[in-house]
Amino acid sequence: MERISLQIAQELSVQQKQIAAVIKLLDEGATIPFIARYRKELTGGLDDTQLRQAHQRLNYLTELEERRGVILRSVEEQGKLSNDLAAKINAAETKTELEDLYLPYKPKRRTKGQIAIEAGLEPLADKLWQNPDLTPDETATEFLNAEHKINDAKDALDGARAILMERFSEQAELLKQLRNHLWTHAHLRAQVVKGKETEGSKFRDYFDFTEAFNHIPSHRALALFRGRNEGILQLSLDPAPTLETQKDAEVEQMIADFVGFSDQRRPADAWRGQVVQWTWKVKLSLHLETELMARVREQAETAAIQVFANNLADLLMAAPAGAKRTMGLDPGVRTGVKVAVVDETGKVLDTNTVFPFQPQNQKDKAIRTLAGLCKQHKVELISIGNGTHSRETDSLVAEMLKGNADVKATKVMVNEAGASVYSASELAAQEFPEMDVALxxxxxxxRRLQDPLAELVKIEPKSIGVGQYQHDVSQAQLAQSLDAVVEDCVNAVGVDVNRASAALLQRVAGLSKTLAKNIVEFRDMHGAFSSRKILMDVPRMG
Known part of the structure; x- marks a missing residue:
């Protein structure tokens, strides 16, 4: 753990003892907001952002160390752990580097190369590679073996080639060189699947598309992967986008240089050149294409999730309208416009449903109903959801206000994302057991106009609709990131303990779901808290 804390400290440019304190607190179950606010003296004042970065790196590096230990034990049990290999494994800084080093020793099903070794063809492979003046067909006849179905020179040469291809494709340094070269120079190419042009018209911009792997923006990458997942696009690796032909020549030359091959027209050079070509085409091209695609996707998801998190933070931290009587309108066509009036504290005063649009067309009646509710409850704000028929509903309210000068309300369009999810949730059922789901x-x-944070915190973050491609990214990572945003926003603003719901209170650093519920029940039974001291009377608080 000391190695991990030192590395994180260096990456974040802080002291190792600060990171060691963070790791200890996290191990004890403390949350990031709690550490940021109540344990500053232990962490040297690290803020929320630094703490989350430290937490993310801690998770990655912990997994890296666990994997390092597994690999060292596995290679040692095979009796192949040299001092040099152990040093390389211990020096690996990423999971990719670690897996590259482990590749030659990783238990795998019997490959063509292994079968060829069992057939006694490894000496042939070594001979032809080390002595290019040998004639392959003649040399191969020395290794015929009917028992292993090596019946002619072709069988022997095929086996020898498989041995060398596997050996070269498992060289960690070669993989690193090719990976870095392709990431910098290769392109991701997209083409439409034949016959899918009409069905996939929304992806027409990508029917014949190419862009450098290391320059694809996250939204475009996610669109490409969605097109592939829907069976519209084929994605592939273009190793040399500037060349019309011989696209593999450059990477094949890199392999040749690494393994020490140059074609000097010697008897075995044609066969040896074929080994190099096949090492790329058969063993490495698909492997590295898959790896590069995964890297693009991972980076795109990370960037997209950060955008979603920022969007959510903007929604949650929107300025509250405050304690004003508010009418909420949930626009609809066939099912009508749902109406709810709440008081300054968010308590429901009245509900109704009006049908100003097709097929009922009860516009005049709807205006009279809305005006009557506004006058009866002295409504100051009218909050209109921005969903289906929101513009028509906005026009309806404008007409109502114009015809009723004594209604002094201000209309505001609000983001209604997640309202339908909340209305059908268990939390809403507990809060309004007798109320129709639609209302x-x-x-x-x-309520979300009165206090966006207090209301939106009741909804699962990813249901709030924070981005175009939110369903294309890792749902576990998205949920984790958005939950962290909610935590940070609640703790940055704070809560009014006499008004906050249990859903809001449980996001406060140091409060559990049970404690939040106990606070609300105590408040309902005994009335508002007049001092912080009274909070200590709440069960399990002391």
Whole structure:
């Protein structure tokens, strides 16, 4: 753990003792917001961002160390752990480097190369590679073996080639060189699947598309992968985008240089050149293409999730309208416009449903109903969800306000994302057990204008609709990132303990779900808290 804490400290440009303190607190179960606010004296004042970066690196490096230990034990048990190999494994800084080093020793099903070795063809492979003046066909006849089905020179040469291809393709340094070269110079190419032009018209921009792997923006990468997943696009590696022909020549030359091959027209050079070509085409091209695609996807998802997190933070931290009587309107066509009026604290005063649009067309009645509710409850704000028929609903409200000068309300369009999810949730059912599901959404729309953070915290973050490709990224990573945003926002703003819901309270650093529920139940039973001291009377708080 000392090695990990030192590395993280160097990466974040802080002291090792600060990171050691963070690791200890995380191991004890402390959350990031709790550490940031209540343990500054131990961490040297590290903020939320630094703590989350440290936590992410801690998870990665811990997994790296665990994998390093597994690999060292595995190679040692095989009796192949030299001092040089052990040093390389211990020096590996990424999971990719570690797996490259392990590749030759990784237990695998019997390959063509292994079968050829069992057939006694490894000496042939070594002879032809080390002595290019030998004639392959003549030399191969010395290694015929009917028992292993090596019946002619071709069988023997095929086996020898398989041995060398596997040997070369498992060289960690070669893999690193090729990987770096392709990431910098190769392109990801997209082409439409034949016959899918009409069905996949929304992807027409990518029907014949190419872009450098290391320059593809996240939104474009996710669009390409979505097109592939829907069976519209074929994605492939273009190792030399500037060349029309011989696209593999450059990478094949890199392999040749690494293994020490140059074609000098000697008897075995044609066969040896074929080994180099096949090492790329058969063993490495698909492997590295898959790896590069995965890297592009991982980077695109990371960037997209950060955008989603920023969007969510903007929604949660939007300025609250404050304690004003508010009417919430959840627009609809066939099912009508759902209406809810809440008081200054968010308590529901009234609900209704009006049908101003097709097929009912009860526009005048709808205006009278809305005006009556506004006057009866002295509504100050009208919150209109921005979903289906929101513009028509906005026009309806404008007409109502114009015809009722005594209604002094201000209309505001709000983001209604997640309102329908909340209305059908267990939390909404507990809060409004007798209320129709459709009307609960209108309550949420009214409250989210009063206090966006307090209301949106009740909804699963990814249901709030924070980005175009949010369903194309890792849902586990997205949920983890968005939950962290909610935590940070709640703890940055704070809560009013006399008004906050249990859903909001449980996001406060140091409060569990059970404690949040106990606070609300205590408040409902005994009334508002008049001092912090009274909080200590809440069960399990002391």
């Amino acid at each position: 609960r959404g209108a309550v949420s729309i009214a």
